[in-house]
Amino acid sequence: MSNWPSYVTLTEVGLRDGFQNMHKHIPVSMKIDILSHLINAGLERIQVTAFVSPKIVPQMADAQKLCLALPALKNERTQFSALALNVQGVERAYDCGIEHIDISISADPVHSRKNTGMHLDSARNIMQKMIRKTKNFNMHVHAGIQCAFGSAFNEIIPDTRIFDMCREIIDQQVDSFGLFDTTGMAMPSQGKKKLDMLLPVTQDIPFFCTFMIPG
Numbered sequence: 001m002s003n004w005p006s007y008v009t010l011t012e013v014g015l016r017d018g019f020q021n022m023h024k025h026i027p028v029s030m031k032i033d034i035l036s037h038l039i040n041a042g043l044e045r046i047q048v049t050a051f052v053s054p055k056i057v058p059q060m061a062d063a064q065k066l067c068l069a070l071p072a073l074k075n076e077r078t079q080f081s082a083l084a085l086n087v088q089g090v091e092r093a094y095d096c097g098i099e100h101i102d103i104s105i106s107a108d109p110v111h112s113r114k115n116t117g118m119h120l121d122s123a124r125n126i127m128q129k130m131i132r133k134t135k136n137f138n139m140h141v142h143a144g145i146q147c148a149f150g151s152a153f154n155e156i157i158p159d160t161r162i163f164d165m166c167r168e169i170i171d172q173q174v175d176s177f178g179l180f181d182t183t184g185m186a187m188p189s190q191g192k193k194k195l196d197m198l199l200p201v202t203q204d205i206p207f208f209c210t211f212m213i214p215g
Contacts, residue, residue, distance in 0.1 A: 004195070004199070005207075009044065009045060010043070010045065011045040011046070011047060011081075011208070012038055012043045012045065012046045012047065013047040013210075014034075014038075015031055015034065015035060015038075015046070015047065015048050015049060015066075016047050016048065016049055016050050016060070016082075016083055017047075019031070019059045020050065020057050020059050020060060021059075022059060025058070025059070026059060028062040028065045028066050028069075031049075031062070031066055032066065032069045032073070035048060035066075035069075035073060036073060039073055039075065039078050043078070044077050044078055044079060045078075045079045045081070046078065046079070046080055046081070047080075047081045047082065047083060047102060048066060048067070048070065048080050048081070048082055049062075049063040049066050049067065049082050049083070050063065050082060050083035050084070050085075050089075051063050051082055051083070051084045051088075051089035051090075051092040051093045051096075052083070052084070052085055052089060063082065063092070063096065064092070064096050067082070067096035067097060067098060068096075070097065071097070079100055080098065080099075080100065081098070081100035081101065081102050081142065082096075082098045082100075082101060082102065083101075083102045083103070083104075084101055084102070084103055084130065085103070085104075085116055086116075086126060086130065087126070087129050087130055087133050090103070090130050090133045090134055090137070090139070091133070093139075094137045094139060098139070099139055099140060100139065100140045100141075100142065100175075101134055101139050101140070101141050101142070102142045102143075102144070103127065103130050103131070103134075103141060103142070103143050103144075104143065104144040104145065104146050104180060105123040105124060105126070105127045105145065105146065105165070106120075106123065106145075106146040106147045106182070107120075107145050107146065107147050107148055107157050107161055107162055107165060108146070108147035108151045108152075108153065108155050108157055108182075109155065110151065110153040110155055111146065111147050111151065111152065111153060111155075111182070115146075124165065124168065127143065127168070127169070128168070128172065131143065131169075131172045131174060132172075140175045141174045141175055142174065142175055142176045142177070142178075142208070143169045143172075143174045143176075143177050143178075144177060144178045144179060144180050144208070144210070145162060145165050145166060145169075145178075145179050145180060146180045146182045147180070147182045147183060148162055148179035148180055148181065148182075148194065149179065149181045149182075149183070149185050149186035149187075149190055149191065149194070150181075150183050150185030150186070151183065152182075152183045152185075159194070159197060162179070162194065162197075162198075163197060163198070166179075166198055166201075167201065170201065170202065170203055170205060173205075174205065175205070175206070176205060176206040176207065176208055177202075177205060177206075177207065177208070178207055178208035178209050178210065179194060179198075179208075179209050179210070180209075180210045181209070181210060181211045181212045182212065183212070184211075184212035184213060186211055186212075191209065191211075195207075195209075
């Protein structure tokens with residue numbers, strides 16, 4: 001435990017992860033109002049939207065409109081970010097003035113195909129292209145591994161795969177990297193084991209985890 005960080009920083013993702021699967025349309029005016037309240041509550045890191053296909057995720061179709069409101073809401077302590085799953089998403093985020101981009105790929109080959117239509121090798125190549133694009137744009141990139149704690153499709157995800165994928169990310173000098181408990185299967189002992197495995201090789205790059213509550 002002596003090598004573990006002495007504090008954590010929370011990132012609020014409700015505007016994206018909380019809304020993306022809701023069937024009832026949420027107007028951008030309501031999202032802006034909620035974002036304003038989150039800022040006033042003192043949250044310092046907020047993921048505001050996702051630059052993904054509006055046909056697949058209709059709730060994120062207003063990403064550009066939402067981003068137009070950010071300059072008037074931003075203060076010195078608040079950091080806004082957006083999610084992208086491909087190079088086109090990174091380009092759209094940059095065009096909208098986003099400075100911090102969140103990207104991730106799945107360690108579960110079945111989940112990767114269902115979520116993005118890509119095989120694992122293709123997804124890893126796309127991840128590298130996305131990181132290079134963010135570097136070209138001078139964006140801050142935060143990259144993670146989905147399904148790092150288990151598969152909903154009964155796939156065996158070896159720790160060696162997680163380790164290799166994280167090393168690929170670290171070697172590209174991202175601004176932070178981490179693990180996603182996409183399926184809500186992480187146990188405390190399992191989480192500690194993976195963190196103990198990865199923290200020694202982080203090269204002082206900030207590390208994050210996203211844990212889900214099943215149900």
